[in-house]
Amino acid sequence: MKKLESSLTNMVLVLTGVAVIMGAILAYVNHLTEGPIKAQDEKKISDGIIAVIGNPDLIVSKKDTVKQNYSGKELTYIIYQAKDKEGKDLGAAVESTTMGFGGDLKILVGFDPEGKVLGYTLLAHAETPGLGAKADKWFQKGEKGDIIGKSPAEPLTVSKDGGQVDAITASTITSRAFLLAVNNAYNAYKATPVDAQTGATKQEKED
Template sequence: MGKKLESSFKNMVLVLFLVTLVSSAAVGVVNSLTSGLIEKVKIEKQVQAIRAVVPAFDNDPMTEKQIVEVDGGKLEFYPAKANGQLVGTAIKTFTNNGFSGLVELMVGFTPDGNVYNYSVLSHKETPGLGSKMDAWFVKGAKGDITGKTPGSQGLQVSKDGGDVDAITAATISSRAFLDAVNRAAKALAESAK
């Protein structure tokens, strides 16, 4: 057996330094191996969201992306075209007013400004309450927003005088969801001017 190191401050610092060096190198290697895959999955999720929120198209909206700065953040516009004609616009939008902060959506609009569909990209809302936004506002559901035009007033929950039913026991999350939709609709209307 080899000689045992003496338990001194110098030796403890040296061992701690070596453990930290090896650990950080391992984390760096894992990060470099997975970063490309993570980015690829993120892009694919975004492409699927675009396909889900606008009518069928034959162009590549990702290559025609436009960025618009609004309210201290950036909205991403993805024009969807069929045979060279605009059939809809997918907008990656956000709100910071969720019960648990940031909510990101992909909202699809028809050329006349009606909501075609939406997809929730990310949120940290309460499971079983605010997290129901994934299915609450879809076509045929109680809070259905499809086919509605936000207009100058924007969409509002019925509690605030609007005509959209809020998620039961999750009014804050519902307001936040509609805030993100309204932000996208307003930016789309302003870009058309």
């Protein structure tokens, strides 16, 4: 068999072939992992809703997507309105994203029917480990920046800006971003009417 002569054309053909094969492999792997990743994300949200509302037997009675403009940028919020087994309004859990110090900071925050914060959890962030990452605990009940039970009807701000919330030590930017996410989540929640009859989905906590 005659050996192929080394040429630019041959090299291009080989590289193109490799690229096509690698692309097909990546597409196949992505197809295999897409389902498990989606299921994992859904479970994370499901468990998060239970955690921030504080009721393991709650039912998500409605899921809304709200878009609002903030400083010229369109932001998207997902509101999970919650009921108990008897149909009593428990409030809602809201997904909210803002720009932190290192990148997007995404939270899930729970509100009671009056708009007071029931709880929160960080879904994703790119903050500095040991500093901005402390937001996961810093604003929880009993901690220095405790916001549980507070209402963002009057926007929550850090004490450095005249507010009543202690910022994370050496992480004022992250603290501002976190509180902005909470304030925006509250505004999105209050802009959404409650409807107990739409898309009811029970959230069950797994062992």
